Amino acid sequence: MKLGWGPKEEAFRAELVAFLDEQAPPEALVQRDFDSIEDDSGDIIPAWSRKWQSTLFDHGWMIPAYPAELGGRNCTPIQTLAYLEEMARRSIPRSFHFPGYAIVAPSLLEFGTSEQQTLAPAAIRGDTVWCIGMSEPNAGSDLAGIQTRAAVHDDHFVVNGQKVWTSYAMVAQKCFCYVRTNPDVPKHKGISLLIVDMDTPGIEIRPLRHITGAASFAEVFFTDVVVARENLVGGLDDGWRITQGSLAHERAGLWVESVSRLEYTVGSLIALARRRGLDRDPVVRRRLAEMYERAASLRALGYKGFASFAQGSSAPEHSFMKMATSELGQECFELGVEMQGAYGTVVDGERSEESGRWAHSFFVSFASTIAGGSSEIQRNIIAQRVLGLPRG
Amino acid sequence: MDFTLSEDQELLRDTARALLAAECTTSMLRAHIDDPAAADPLWTHLREYAGLAGGPLTDHHLFLEELGYVAAPGPFFATTALFAPLLGTVDHELLPAALAGEVTGTVALAGTDGRWRANDDPVKTFVPEADRVDWVAVVSGEPAVTLLRNPPTRLVRTVDTTRRLFEVTVDASGSGEPLPILPEELESIVEWATVALAAEMVGTARRLFDMTLAYAKERVQFDVPIGSFQAVQHKLADMALDLERATSAVQFAAMAHDAGDNDRHRATHVAKAAAGAAATRAAKDGIHIHGGIGYTWEHDLHLFIRRAYGSEHWLGTRAEHHDLLAEELLI
């Protein structure tokens, strides 16, 4: 057991710091509460961030664990941790669209044909924007219940159906699309994964405004969309395995960003309490300390999980991180809103704390306990897969 | 940032587990309720590990976690987590004997308010094992340390039958010269002991959790194990989260103290508060999931529930540590 970093990691970190000092654009240095799906320009993927992502890739700083041709530098897991910490400490985003580098590329590298694997570099560099077509009107948490049909022909599929909540659909070139290829078997066994070009005839995209008013996700309709056979990822009817797929490096590192954002938020809550004259209020003090306690203990839990991950064993600790950080984040923003009394809901830039950031981020945070497996689904997973309890 | 246990640490933990499973049974804990001497045989084994008090906190606390798992009674905590560190700080000649497990001791510091900070109150409170140890080290307001033998004590019963806490009347004419100690040195000793207790509590929480998880898998109602009901599953998931984050926070705090890291004061309060959350949740939800059987005297669960609440209220409650943390964060 050892606190801090060894000389190897420090040297690695110094190299990163030098790169960031030299190359990071000013827009990347703005502190953010969440992987904000919008920036001030209102673009889903602002131009500066596209450029920044490709710069990271070209210098081997996009996914450092990968080899150079995939935007990395073959670094060790512990160096990856040092990298993620430094990025998070400075609140520097790698990308404004995570599906490509975090989900699509690792899945293609693990399950794709050699032809399909050639799509990975552009996905990681951000040159290709990907969206993930999982959720449907009748299949959310129960993902295996998807009904979008792909009729199987000799050399192609014909897709009919609808996806919903598809983030980035309106800006994406490609979709990682889960479809039903066999309706006659138990639902987990008839799902396949297709790569679908978003400009294929028969695809209609209807943007959906989300709760803060911005449009970052969409409904996607498929009418007789023809997809070539070679766009099948993994085996026919074997798509479920990929949804459970090995996103090891991203999974193992995502918590660093979540925890760092939490700590940043707790820090801003303390500053807010001071500005509102509540820093001597015993109730507020205890609540702030509790938030700090929970965030700090989650960081320690993340480290502990990383230790087993780096040694090659699975890390049950990470199952807790998504649920715990998202719920604590919501509570932090709620407290920030609450501390402002009558002004808590004011988003008028001139009349509110930090341009209405607290109410805005509170609303944005609602998504965090729903998307990507709701908190209830996370608890089910912990109970059944980590604790070994029987399915209900 | 390396949280992996070394091979030696794993060995220490496994040895402790095996030893304690054999020597610290719940029937001994029950016998100890009426006769504290029932825990004496345990001490003859544990004294061999008293030297842990002279090494890194990470090792010592790993061992204490196992003691918490079995709710071990006796002088080990008082001697190794309070007395020996105090002797070490004032450079007392008894230290080698304490580390060798040849003498036992405890520390009397908290005054009437039950808080562990220097004071001149004539009666010290919440002193563990005061009637059965060889030495009671009394800390006065200056602060300074005086070692007493057999001072007048009064057992103050708490819900916890596994840890005996006392009032100690401090005779001003106590034997020997008071040894001066710096306020920051005393603060460190209290912080180490606080993290040590948090480590113990993590063990107790884990015991409660393990018992409850096993019961949820085994108890059948409506023709299925109760652990298949989502309401029960989600309670267990939340217990597991609090337990895991407390375990990590305690480990982090011990590492921070070992390294003299600036974060160690905050980490101490985080550790005790997180351990308190884990232990009391495991106790409350644990008995709830056990249903009626958990409410009986015969079932062993209450022994650990008692330990959990006793520990939560010793060396600072979660709320008190939040207040101390707020001092660190807001001033």
Ligand SMILES: Cc1cc2nc3c(=O)[nH]c(=O)nc-3n(C[C@H](O)[C@H](O)[C@H](O)COP(=O)(O)OP(=O)(O)OC[C@H]3O[C@@H](n4cnc5c(N)ncnc54)[C@H](O)[C@@H]3O)c2cc1C
């Ligand atoms: C901002 C945002 C972005 C998204 N982006 C994408 C995307 O890019 N691609 C994509 O495919 N999807 C995306 N989603 C969809 C997201 O994955 C789903 O919203 C999520 O899986 C939940 O499904 P649902 O909305 O249908 O809710 P439901 O599944 O209907 O859940 C409703 C409520 O019921 C609870 N519930 C459901 N099942 C259980 C159960 N077994 N036990 C206990 N409680 C249960 C849930 O926890 C929830 O509280 C996005 C969602 C959001 C909010």
